[in-house]
Amino acid sequence: xxxxxxxxxxxxxxxxxxxxxxxxxxxxxxxxxxxxxxxxxxxxxxxxxxxxxxxxxxxxxxxxxxxxxxxxxxxxxxxxxxxxxxxxxxxxxxxxxxxxxxxxxxxxxxxxxxxxxxxxxxxxxxxxxxxxxxxxxxxxxxxxxxxxxxxxxxxxxxxxxxxxxxxxxxxxxxxxxxxxxxxxxxxxxxxxxxxxxxxxxxxxxxxxxxxxxxxxxxxxxxxxxxxxxxxxxxxxxxxx
Ligand SMILES: *[C@@H]1O[C@H](CO)[C@@H](O)[C@H](O)[C@H]1NC(C)=O
Numbered sequence: 001x002x003x004x005x006x007x008x009x010x011x012x013x014x015x016x017x018x019x020x021x022x023x024x025x026x027x028x029x030x031x032x033x034x035x036x037x038x039x040x041x042x043x044x045x046x047x048x049x050x051x052x053x054x055x056x057x058x059x060x061x062x063x064x065x066x067x068x069x070x071x072x073x074x075x076x077x078x079x080x081x082x083x084x085x086x087x088x089x090x091x092x093x094x095x096x097x098x099x100x101x102x103x104x105x106x107x108x109x110x111x112x113x114x115x116x117x118x119x120x121x122x123x124x125x126x127x128x129x130x131x132x133x134x135x136x137x138x139x140x141x142x143x144x145x146x147x148x149x150x151x152x153x154x155x156x157x158x159x160x161x162x163x164x165x166x167x168x169x170x171x172x173x174x175x176x177x178x179x180x181x182x183x184x185x186x187x188x189x190x191x192x193x194x195x196x197x198x199x200x201x202x203x204x205x206x207x208x209x210x211x212x213x214x215x216x217x218x219x220x221x222x223x224x225x226x227x228x229x230x231x232x233x234x235x236x237x238x239x240x
Pocket of ligand 1: 060
């Protein structure tokens with residue numbers, strides 16, 4: 001079962017990559033209103049929000065930027081009138097943004113046709129926006145300079161270079177306290193809960209040299225030929 005799954009996966013990715021590399025080059029398609037934002041649009045959205053919210057200390061972080069999907073009815077009528085020649089203009093292209101600006105969570109809609117902010121709502125309710133990569137990395141590194149954490153490693157007989165830290169959201173338990181203040185990038189609370197035996201590397205079967213079929217040894221190479229090309233078409237962001 002696992003064996004055939006592995007082969008299936010090989011086939012699948014082979015088809016995917018062999019097709020992806022050929023088709024997008026052959027024809028440039030016009031943008032569909034549901035196409036995700038382009039890298040250039042991401043930068044424009046940031047620039048528009050930055051300009052409209054000048055801060056003295058670069059105090060804006062973007063937690064989320066994505067397409068604000070057009071109104072379904074507007075989309076349907078555009079699709080119906082669109083072919084064979086475009087008669088109606090596409091629905092407005094907008095981005096939905098969650099940003100922390102001066103310690104407040106903003107939910108913004110940015111219009112990319114007019115380069116302006118359509119709505120700007122400050123979130124006062126429960127919950128926090130997603131972590132950014134910078135926040136996750138920053139918080140994970142912070143503990144390595146925290147003496148009680150280093151003492152806790154020592155107590156378990158671990159070296160700093162044997163440990164990695166990851167940043168996870170606490171979830172919402174109705175608590176008002178947080179353990180790391182990401183805006184100040186400070187540890188506000190440390191709790192060393194329990195000591196459990198740490199497994200040693202020796203004698204475990206996780207090593208590559210211990211792997212047996214179907215997880216090892218490696219499968220022999222395989223070649224797939226499609227003389228008439230694949231049976232599907234990738235059309236911009238659409239797969240037909
Ligand atoms: C917007 O401001 C943020 C925070 O200062 C900065 O990291 C980002 O590069 C700026 N983006 C643009 C496109 O100006």
